[in-house]
Amino acid sequence: MNRSLLDLPLGQHAEIASIDCERRLSRRLMEMGLLPGTRVRVVRVAPLGDPIELRVRNYSLSVRRAEAAKIAVRPEGTV
Amino acid sequence: MSSAAAPQVLIAGNPNCGKSTLFNALSGGSAHVGNYPGVTVDRTSASLHLGTEKIELVDLPGMYSLTASSPEEQLAVDALTESNTRAVVCVVDATTLERGLYLPLQLIESGVPVVVALNMMDATARIGLRIDTERLSELFASPVIPVVATKRRGLDALLSALETQLEPSSEISTLQVGYPAALEADIAALAPAVARWRPKMPTGQHRVFALWCLLSLGEDSLRGVPDEVRQAAGNIRRAAAERGRNLDLEIVSSRYDWLDRAVAETCSVRGPSPSWSERIDRVLTHPIAGISIFAVVMFGIFEALFAGAEPLIGAIETLTGFMQAQAATILPPGVLQDLVVEGIIAGVGNVIVFAPQILMLFLFIGFLEDSGYLARVAFVIDRVMKGVGLHGKAFVPLLSGFACAVPAVMATRTIERRRDRLVTMLALPLMSCSARLPVYILVVGTVFAGRSLGWFSAGAVALFSMYTLSVLVTLAAAAVLKRTVLPGPAPTFVLEMPPYRWPSAAILWINAWRRLRIFLIDAGTIILAMTILLWALLSFPKSAEISEHYAAERAQVLQSASSETTKSEALQSLDAREAGEQLAHSLGGRFGHAIEPVLRPIGFDWQIGVGIIGAFAAREVFISTLGVVFGIGEADEESRPLRQALRDARHADGSPVMTPLSGVSLMIFFLLACQCMSTIAVVKKESGSWKWPVFLFSYMTLLAYLASLAVYQGGQLLGYG
Numbered sequence: 001m002n003r004s005l006l007d008l009p010l011g012q013h014a015e016i017a018s019i020d021c022e023r024r025l026s027r028r029l030m031e032m033g034l035l036p037g038t039r040v041r042v043v044r045v046a047p048l049g050d051p052i053e054l055r056v057r058n059y060s061l062s063v064r065r066a067e068a069a070k071i072a073v074r075p076e077g078t079v
Numbered sequence: 080m081s082s083a084a085a086p087q088v089l090i091a092g093n094p095n096c097g098k099s100t101l102f103n104a105l106s107g108g109s110a111h112v113g114n115y116p117g118v119t120v121d122r123t124s125a126s127l128h129l130g131t132e133k134i135e136l137v138d139l140p141g142m143y144s145l146t147a148s149s150p151e152e153q154l155a156v157d158a159l160t161e162s163n164t165r166a167v168v169c170v171v172d173a174t175t176l177e178r179g180l181y182l183p184l185q186l187i188e189s190g191v192p193v194v195v196a197l198n199m200m201d202a203t204a205r206i207g208l209r210i211d212t213e214r215l216s217e218l219f220a221s222p223v224i225p226v227v228a229t230k231r232r233g234l235d236a237l238l239s240a241l242e243t244q245l246e247p248s249s250e251i252s253t254l255q256v257g258y259p260a261a262l263e264a265d266i267a268a269l270a271p272a273v274a275r276w277r278p279k280m281p282t283g284q285h286r287v288f289a290l291w292c293l294l295s296l297g298e299d300s301l302r303g304v305p306d307e308v309r310q311a312a313g314n315i316r317r318a319a320a321e322r323g324r325n326l327d328l329e330i331v332s333s334r335y336d337w338l339d340r341a342v343a344e345t346c347s348v349r350g351p352s353p354s355w356s357e358r359i360d361r362v363l364t365h366p367i368a369g370i371s372i373f374a375v376v377m378f379g380i381f382e383a384l385f386a387g388a389e390p391l392i393g394a395i396e397t398l399t400g401f402m403q404a405q406a407a408t409i410l411p412p413g414v415l416q417d418l419v420v421e422g423i424i425a426g427v428g429n430v431i432v433f434a435p436q437i438l439m440l441f442l443f444i445g446f447l448e449d450s451g452y453l454a455r456v457a458f459v460i461d462r463v464m465k466g467v468g469l470h471g472k473a474f475v476p477l478l479s480g481f482a483c484a485v486p487a488v489m490a491t492r493t494i495e496r497r498r499d500r501l502v503t504m505l506a507l508p509l510m511s512c513s514a515r516l517p518v519y520i521l522v523v524g525t526v527f528a529g530r531s532l533g534w535f536s537a538g539a540v541a542l543f544s545m546y547t548l549s550v551l552v553t554l555a556a557a558a559v560l561k562r563t564v565l566p567g568p569a570p571t572f573v574l575e576m577p578p579y580r581w582p583s584a585a586i587l588w589i590n591a592w593r594r595l596r597i598f599l600i601d602a603g604t605i606i607l608a609m610t611i612l613l614w615a616l617l618s619f620p621k622s623a624e625i626s627e628h629y630a631a632e633r634a635q636v637l638q639s640a641s642s643e644t645t646k647s648e649a650l651q652s653l654d655a656r657e658a659g660e661q662l663a664h665s666l667g668g669r670f671g672h673a674i675e676p677v678l679r680p681i682g683f684d685w686q687i688g689v690g691i692i693g694a695f696a697a698r699e700v701f702i703s704t705l706g707v708v709f710g711i712g713e714a715d716e717e718s719r720p721l722r723q724a725l726r727d728a729r730h731a732d733g734s735p736v737m738t739p740l741s742g743v744s745l746m747i748f749f750l751l752a753c754q755c756m757s758t759i760a761v762v763k764k765e766s767g768s769w770k771w772p773v774f775l776f777s778y779m780t781l782l783a784y785l786a787s788l789a790v791y792q793g794g795q796l797l798g799y800g
Binding site (some may be wrong): 022023024025026027028029030031032033035036044046047048049050051053056057058059060061062063064067 | 148178181298335364367461471574575
């Protein structure tokens with residue numbers, strides 16, 4: 001049921017469900033405004049396939065695939 | 080310089096929010112750069128007159144929050160709790176309020192008087208964003224001042240708000256985020272331990288500091304936190320986790336809930352217009368166009384450092400030579416003249432010669448960073464760097480290593496985490512820098528002249544192999560260091576991609592110049608001292624016997640009946656031979672003899688040993704030292720007499736010293752060994768201790784020796800040489 005950021009098609013808006021990285025990284029992501037309920041979308045993938053760029057809270061953030069895989073999302077339009 | 084007790088105002092802000100621009104605008108570009116105690120982070124400060132008071136303005140490093148897990152992150156909190164900290168100016172990029180207000184919220188919560196500088200207000204109009212700054216001030220219970228730092232707009236209002244905040248009568252902000260009751264209970268439980276730790280802190284702040292401890296402590300490397308606080312915080316965290324609560328999430332989401340409401344109330348909704356930044360990104364991070372542009376930009380930087388700096392470096396060297404010649408005519412011949420000419424002036428020259436490349440590299444990096452492209456460089460190349468456990472931002476320093484390790488080591492500052500920075504600065508001196516090239520050319524010209532390997536000239540193959548090998552060894556060294564000496568999690572890559580902006584030339588220049596000044600003063604003194612030491616090592620003791628012998632020979636020449644030109648040639652040759660013999664007699668020369676048994680297995684003799692000792696000053700000095708050792712006088716890498724002398728050199732058993740095999744061994748030795756005191760000096764400066772440069776020198780020398788040993792011995796077994 002839960003999907004990660006990696007499963008999201010480019011440009012599709014979604015809501016963050018949970019972040020399950022190691023504590024330091026989760027805390028960092030949360031403090032940069034990625035919280036359960038925050039709207040997010042994947043803007044692009046780097047030319048070599050990794051990392052990916054997210055758009056969240058009107059700014060752009062890039063994270064590696066390994067980390068994006070640990071961010072669970074609910075695509076908009078689904079329940 | 081101000082005393083420790085001078086009242087200070089901190090400038091805080093996210094990376095890329097224009098904080099340094101505002102700092103420079105307020106301080107008029109005059110800044111003092113020091114170091115925070117215990118960490119290698121620059122502490123940039125300037126004094127500022129505000130009303131009748133003189134305050135110290137301190138530019139904190141860019142940060143997203145006050146939460147800390149390393150000593151580097153801790154310094155912001157330490158600065159905030161210093162007794163002489165009177166207020167904080169928090170710079171916020173008005174176009175990213177939804178995240179940018181998190182830091183000022185945290186600062187205001189801490190109870191210190193805050194002025195929020197809402198920067199880049201000119202950009203909000205372009206994206207159709209309207210902000211009710213008055214209402215925002217009310218909500219934050221602190222002044223919020225719109226500014227445009229690049230155009231110096233709003234600075235007067237900012238300074239007068241700051242002046243008001245500095246008045247002792249000013250009220251402390253009443254902002255209350257409103258945390259869940261369970262969290263409030265946890266905070267109350269930790270507060271007594273915090274109160275015992277910080278008895279001087281006002282009671283109201285113990286609560287806030289307890290909150291900071293709950294969020295920061297655990298798996299951290301923070302300093303000075305008492306065990307009592309650590310244990311108490313750990314117990315509270317564990318108890319909460321057992322009840323299925325995530326304290327980090329509770330704290331951070333309570334703050335963002337508050338912020339989201341504040342933003343909703345004060346900001347108009349903006350349209351979904353893709354900005355021009357977005358459009359640039361479509362090109363610059365495109366699989367084909369993006370990588371091509373990336374390659375062109377990187378090549379441009381490399382070319383500029385490699386070739387563009389050459390005339391300036393040449394000019395500095397000419398000037399140094401001129402000064403040396405002048406000093407030699409003014410001072411009487413003797414030890415003092417030698418000290419001034421070969422010790423002091425040469426040493427100062429050895430320092431200044433790096434100035435063009437340092438200035439250029441930092442102008443480039445400043446441009447890449449301030450324009451926003453450096454984040455894209457990291458984005459594009461991170462995949463490659465990740466493979467060896469490095470951060471995408473390590474690419475520019477590594478590439479710069481091809482030109483010169485000294486500015487490259489300084490460039491590792493763009494890498495955020497200390498561990499990643501250290502790995503990069505300890506691996507990059509293995510990149511084949513431009514000072515190695517003359518040594519390769521001398522060796523290739525000596526042993527490979529006229530030889531070929533298939534269709535290619537042997538020299539070209541050897542040169543190409545050296546550069547390829549250097550890249551491979553650098554990456555391998557980084558991977559090994561990352562797993563052994565500096566183990567730790569792979570660097571996380573959470574990097575904001577700031578919108579593209581046109582950098583201000585003045586700021587670029589101020590920052591590059593600041594970097595250069597720090598290098599000249601800090602690393603420069605070490606380089607100068609080492610130059611003098613090395614000169615002494617290769618000059619003393621002098622043998623009176625050798626001097627007398629050559630004085631007698633000179634007298635003979637002068638009395639002979641030959642022509643003036645023959646005489647002067649003979650005298651010159653005598654001078655060169657005397658210098659060679661004196662060098663052999665010096666401590667350094669004897670040391671070269673002493674280590675010959677160690678050098679023999681890698682194919683070198685004592686003369687090359689002396690050259691290697693001299694080359695510690697800088698690799699290219701190898702050649703001029705050899706010139707002296709062989710009694711030739713001045714020599715460069717193209718010098719025919721030197722090449723001939725090397726070809727004629729024989730071991731005690733009569734076999735030639737320089738064969739293709741020992742030549743390859745010598746090139747490999749120079750590729751891998753840390754024959755560069757300036758690199759040592761700059762690593763000392765950037766790592767903050769002697770431990771790392773000593774380690775760097777040891778591991779590179781050992782690696783070089785073992786690799787040369789394997790090549791030489793292996794080659795002999797296979798029948799080469």
